[in-house]
Amino acid sequence: MTIIENVKQIMSNVDAAQAASSYSNQSVSVIAVTKYVTSDVAREVIENGIKHIAENRVDLFLEKYNSLKEYDVTWHLIGNLQRRKVKDVINFVDYFHALDSVKLANEINKRANHVIKCFVEVNISGEESKHGFSADELLSVLTELSKLENIKIVGLMTMAPFDATEEECDDIFGRTKKLQVEISEMKIPNIPCTELSMGMSRDYQNAIKNGATFVRIGTEFFKDL
Numbered sequence: 512m513t514i515i516e517n518v519k520q521i522m523s524n525v526d527a528a529q530a531a532s533s534y535s536n537q538s539v540s541v542i543a544v545t546k547y548v549t550s551d552v553a554r555e556v557i558e559n560g561i562k563h564i565a566e567n568r569v570d571l572f573l574e575k576y577n578s579l580k581e582y583d584v585t586w587h588l589i590g591n592l593q594r595r596k597v598k599d600v601i602n603f604v605d606y607f608h609a610l611d612s613v614k615l616a617n618e619i620n621k622r623a624n625h626v627i628k629c630f631v632e633v634n635i636s637g638e639e640s641k642h643g644f645s646a647d648e649l650l651s652v653l654t655e656l657s658k659l660e661n662i663k664i665v666g667l668m669t670m671a672p673f674d675a676t677e678e679e680c681d682d683i684f685g686r687t688k689k690l691q692v693e694i695s696e697m698k699i700p701n702i703p704c705t706e707l708s709m710g711m712s713r714d715y716q717n718a719i720k721n722g723a724t725f726v727r728i729g730t731e732f733f734k735d736l
């Protein structure tokens with residue numbers, strides 16, 4: 512396979528999943544997660560039409576950003592972020608996908624020189640090992656988050672457990688969608704919460720069926736090269 516074949520395959524799977532979904536009226540943005548590859552390989556993905564690039568670590572994010580910033584792409588930081596690293600990276604980030612505490616939100620708000628679009632990470636499955644707010648915890652901090660003028664909560668982000676079955680994914684993604692809609696209907700300032708970041712290589716078609724608007728795909732872009 513080549514990158515161009517992988518890109519075509521993914522885009523056609525995304526189109527098919529979207530057409531079959533009950534959310535077929537919403538658009539789905541495909542984010543290429545380039546953490547497994549060099550900047551040169553990431554460049555190929557961009558030259559084949561992908562407009563969204565993501566990294567999960569600050570050092571890798573900065574490396575890709577500095578090599579590829581001449582391209583007109585949207586930059587996503589998707590991994591958990593330590594508070595002491597916020598100042599090194601946050602002003603190059605278009606979307607941050609792993610807001611998992613109020614303390615981190617306060618640090619981002621302090622260091623940002625413009626409004627950062629953030630997804631709140633939710634741990635709907637309740638897995639011990641996962642970061643993120645439970646639904647109840649999140650509902651209890653919304654007022655506090657809405658006061659941070661450099662943070663716009665664009666939506667929720669979640670991950671299904673690595674070994675989740677199709678039914679378990681449906682349950683987790685479906686519950687995350689419900690929570691996202693519930694919060695968006697509250698019409699809280701700075702918290703539009705209209706987007707949903709969920710779905711990776713193994714489950715993006717299921718995530719789209721359940722209302723994902725951003726999918727984060729790594730492995731599938733770079734397989735069998």
Ligand SMILES: *Cc1c(COP(=O)(O)O)cnc(C)c1O
Nearest residue numbers: 544567589711712727728729730
């Ligand atoms: C690596 C990563 C992905 C992409 O995973 P694949 O299974 O390779 O598609 C998505 N989201 C996060 C947070 C990641 O760290």
